[in-house]
Amino acid sequence: MKALLVAAGDEPGKALFLDAVQQAELLIAVDGGLRVFDKYGVEPAFVVGDMDSVEPSLLKKYERKSCFLTAPSEKDDTDLTLAVDKAKEEGAEEIRLLGATGGRIDHLLSNLMLLKYTFQREMSLTIEDDIQEITLHIGTFHISGQPGQTVSIIPVNQKATVTASGLYYPLEDLVLTNGRPRGVSNLMLGNRAEISSDDFVFICKDKKVPLCRKEK
Known part of the structure; x- marks a missing residue:
């Protein structure tokens, strides 16, 4: 199964996002990544995170449509790690991750470490934006x-x-x-x-x- 995860980093362009949606069988919004789904009228199957970067009005709009997996703000794992775990639980073998570059450098370094984390869990991960893929x-x-x-x-x-x-x-x-x-x-x-x-x-x-x- 192919999964698409969208995080709250630099927003992917429309063409990249819609192409990724078309190819994925499982859609997961990671916290503020929900804004990208909402912008293009696509409903994710799950919304994962502590919801600290999602506007209350957006949460209210989707709380009855999608399955929210809300994590506490004080936690051991990042929102993206929890989203990867959820993708694995749902049977994903390949993950395409958008919105994981740009913004805070500590978040970017942490996201890069997810490449090894997914490998150890027998999944392939591609971190991608409009310029590059890793x-x-x-x-x-x-x-x-x-x-x-x-x-x-x-x-x-x-x-x-x-x-x-x-x-x-x-x-x-x-x-x-x-x-x-x-x-x-x-x-x-x-x-x-x-x-x-x-x-x-x-x-x-x-x-x-x-x-x-x-x-x-």
């Missing part, structure tokens, strides 16, 4: 895209040894560390690249493809 990987995997699309490979832990083909800057057992930024702003050569990593890495893909594409 996923988590380990082992050998493939990524798809367009020629000229920017791809960055960022180690999650202390270091990751990475080999990659199908990128403008080929990597051969390159050790990426979190003490020296490397692996940023590589480029897709074609529509597919293969990457191997011995530890977790973030894959950040820009959606905008430069008009002037590099050729190897």
